[in-house]
Amino acid sequence: MARAGLTADRITAAAADLADESGFENVTLSALARHFGVKDASLYSHVKNVRELRMRVALLAGGELIDEIAVAVAGRSGRDALMAYADAYRAYARAHPGRYASTQIRVDLDLVADAPAMRRTVEITYGMLRGYGLDEPDLTDAVRLLRSTFHGYLSIEAQGGFHHVRDVDASWRRAVAALHLALTHWPTSSTEEANHA
Amino acid sequence: MARAGLTADRITAAAADLADESGFENVTLSALARHFGVKDASLYSHVKNVRELRMRVALLAGGELIDEIAVAVAGRSGRDALMAYADAYRAYARAHPGRYASTQIRVDLDLVADAPAMRRTVEITYGMLRGYGLDEPDLTDAVRLLRSTFHGYLSIEAQGGFHHVRDVDASWRRAVAALHLALTHWPTSSTEEANHA
DNA sequence: GTTTTAACCTAGAGGCCCTAGGAACAGCGA
DNA sequence: TCGCTGTTCCTAGGGCCTCTAGGTTAAAAC
Numbered sequence A, B: 001m002a003r004a005g006l007t008a009d010r011i012t013a014a015a016a017d018l019a020d021e022s023g024f025e026n027v028t029l030s031a032l033a034r035h036f037g038v039k040d041a042s043l044y045s046h047v048k049n050v051r052e053l054r055m056r057v058a059l060l061a062g063g064e065l066i067d068e069i070a071v072a073v074a075g076r077s078g079r080d081a082l083m084a085y086a087d088a089y090r091a092y093a094r095a096h097p098g099r100y101a102s103t104q105i106r107v108d109l110d111l112v113a114d115a116p117a118m119r120r121t122v123e124i125t126y127g128m129l130r131g132y133g134l135d136e137p138d139l140t141d142a143v144r145l146l147r148s149t150f151h152g153y154l155s156i157e158a159q160g161g162f163h164h165v166r167d168v169d170a171s172w173r174r175a176v177a178a179l180h181l182a183l184t185h186w187p188t189s190s191t192e193e194a195n196h197a
Numbered sequence C: 001g002t003t004t005t006a007a008c009c010t011a012g013a014g015g016c017c018c019t020a021g022g023a024a025c026a027g028c029g030a
Numbered sequence D: 001t002c003g004c005t006g007t008t009c010c011t012a013g014g015g016c017c018t019c020t021a022g023g024t025t026a027a028a029a030c
Helices: A008-022 A029-036 A050-073 A078-095 A097-102 A109-113 A117-128 A138-158 A168-184 A189-196 B008-022 B029-036 B050-073 B078-095 B097-102 B109-113 B117-128 B138-158 B168-184 B189-196
Strands: none
Touching: A008 A029, A008 A050, A008 A097, A029 A050, A050 A078, A050 A097, A050 A109, A050 A117, A078 A097, A078 A117, A078 A138, A078 A168, A097 A138, A117 A138, A138 A168, A138 B138, A138 B168, A168 B138, A168 B168, B008 B029, B008 B050, B008 B097, B029 B050, B050 B078, B050 B097, B050 B109, B050 B117, B078 B097, B078 B117, B078 B138, B078 B168, B097 B138, B117 B138, B138 B168
16 A cells, blocks of 8 residues: 655645644544545654644744744835734734644744744744834833734634624724834833833 | 532633633533533433533633733823733733633634623723724724734644743834834725735 | 432443554565 | 465554533622
């Protein structure tokens, strides 16, 4: 019988597709084994366990995501860059729900090491914010705000949490506009500390 | 042998505690059966299946969450109300990670029907925003922005996604401050449509 | 006290994860 | 061409989980 020709990468790619089709929580070694016409145990020669497989999917998806964002923001700055970033982010999450969901799991640092996606994400995100003229720690605060809002919106949207009739695309545009406004008039650290005194 | 005295509510409460201790994804009927000194199958007299049990936990948690928020925002308005809302929300999510995680699953409408938590949440959230003087559809957009940012922040924080040394409490305060600013200077619908023309 | 209702049981099928150890295939040097 | 070696894939099996079908027994209702 011909060998299936399995590799960690092929299994990961199939897992990512499966995640998009059936949901990330249904990414299972049994299902992948069936897909490749192979027994479950055979996959363990290529992948340590389910957890590790899911981390691989997360790294794959994280890389794809930031690549698409990078293309979208290239040559733009300020509000344009923010909107391009946001829309690319949302487009990816909607087109690849399972892959996107995978990016939310905790990934071991040693696995991250040989995947440049994380560093690239940081570079591109901070670069996109350059036009707003923020310095640390405001820059980190701003990044956290953006990540939170983007991820929160997509997570709720994916889960069907927006019940109101209001168009979700329109709300998204307004959210991005609101973030732009917040970034433009970002309260300086001194302002904040004063408010806390 | 004395009966365990199971009810759907007791099982749900135990499941919620288990979720906080071991993670929502580890809420399992087997584990609960062990906890009550009972066989797995016995639980099916009280609960339809795992999915339904998790929805019950979600409703329980949603009710607890909005109750704590309601207490926090009572008697406050504007920025004070927003901060109280935000901090109560975050405090609950941090104190009850499993319960909080449960609130993100999709709950069948017929189960929601006899739980007032959802309506209360809408009332209190829209009421908290009253001071900002927004009308529909801006109100819904604003609610979606807040939900997204809050949930996104807590989801990322719970998952250990904020790696930077910057204090997470401080970033949270700045995020809330940024939201306050966005709500205060909310771009009107006409502005937005103009930007899209 | 009997009847009815429910709570709880045993038995069992099916799915998933994972380990241990064996068989077969590929590429390699002799 | 033959055997060697490493890897691929296998069988076998244990453990945990979900859920169904059908029986027993305790508690509540009459």
